[in-house]
Amino acid sequence: MPKKIVLAYSGGLDTSVILKWLQNKYECPVVTFTADLGQGEELSPVRKKAESLGVKEIFVEDLKEEFVKNYVFPMFRANAIYEGSYYLGTAIARPLIAKRQIEIAEEVGADTVAHGATGKGNDQVRFELGYYANNSKINVISPWREWDLNSRKDLINFAEKNQISIPKDKRGEAPFSTDANLLHTSSEGKILEDPWVEAPEYVYSRTKSIDNSKNSPDEIILSFKSGDVVAINQKELKPHEILTELNKYGFEHGIGREDIVENRFVGMKSRGIYETPGGTILLEAHRGIEQITLDRGAAHLKDELMPKYAELIYNGFWYSPEREMLQSLIDRSQKYVSGTVRLKLYKGSVNTVGRWSEYSLYSEKHVTFEDDAGAYDQNDAAGFIQLNALRLKLLANQKLKKNKGT
DSSP: OOSOEEEEOOSSHHHHHHHHHHHHHHOSOEEEEEEESSOSSOOHHHHHHHHHTTOSOEEEEEOHHHHIIIIIHHHHHTTOOBTTTBOOTTTTTHHHHHHHHHHHHHHHTOOEEEOOOOTTSSHHHHHHHHHHHHOTTOEEEOHHHHSSOOSHHHHHHHHHHTTOOOOGGGSSOOSOEEEEOSSOEEEESGGGOOTTSOOOGGGOOSSOOTTTSOSSOEEEEEEEETTEEEEETTEEOOHHHHHHHHHHHHHHHTOOEEEEEEEOTTSOEEEEEEEOHHHHHHHHHHHHHHHHHSOHHHHHHHHHHHHHHHHHHHTTOTTSHHHHHHHHHHHHHTTTOOEEEEEEEETTEEEEEEEEOTTOOOOHHHHOSSOOTTSOOTTHHHHHHHHHHHHHHHHHHHHHHHHHHO
């Protein structure tokens, strides 16, 4: 039996039921931890909710800056996208929450942690791999894998029996489930489960529809230093302030919507609606600055490694040695990724329209169609072509002999 449990607590119906269930089942103190990752909700009611349920030790912490600086920005240096579309907004938040839960457990003398992820999703894996990576001896409770509450109705009945307040909009079936932080929102389940049916407009909260977005474009300039954005329109900002500001631009222009059927680590496919307004802008800008500052070989190697890096984060292996190895390589590649990128935002699109760096590898003198004053001897291309053509010539001869033989 656990002596004390630290629960990742949102203050919502699910984790409030989990809190009471843990208290009833294990008859030990439960400590709640709520992280402000920029989900856009007022968190003061969370403390009151926990207090009303008899919790004595309550942690509500603003982790937005740590989240963006130490998790989101390193991931975007890699241009990480899972399966070509997913910006990993949920996946990148779980390692930080798991780490802080373990730290709190050590502070308060708890031997157990718990989370509210279901037994069907990826988050249970991400949370628990994060727990064990930070404390191999910690005990983990996953209520959704243990209890017999299998529906929204069961949760509400449990809440009513245990005097847990239920918001009016939670008494019926929730139309879909949502996760949010400063990087994104994700929505899935219920009305979104049929991948043929278009998601209704009310699902979206972080972006305007294309029809209702601004009718005039905006141009913005992002300044980079060693692969990270440090300023917008020459105004220096903290990492979380940068993402907040980019989210505002993305919202107005309807940028960052994705409707995806993804392959979960646990084996099934899942349909999700994602909004990543600021992240979509950031990725385009980062690729723009890399275009002129990264060597071709380095850029291509990064692109080859990116899917593996993204998959590690998606599957919950942020703390694995292979992710850390890849991160070291990625961070080394960003040594000269500094400069400015000019973007045009309009009607759901973000396009790079200008880029500059004092470390630029782009040489107008070499690529000009005008007189290059001897910068490049076009005859040099002949030998280069012949060397690369040699194996193709030998293969052609081989095919010719085969054809003559038949």
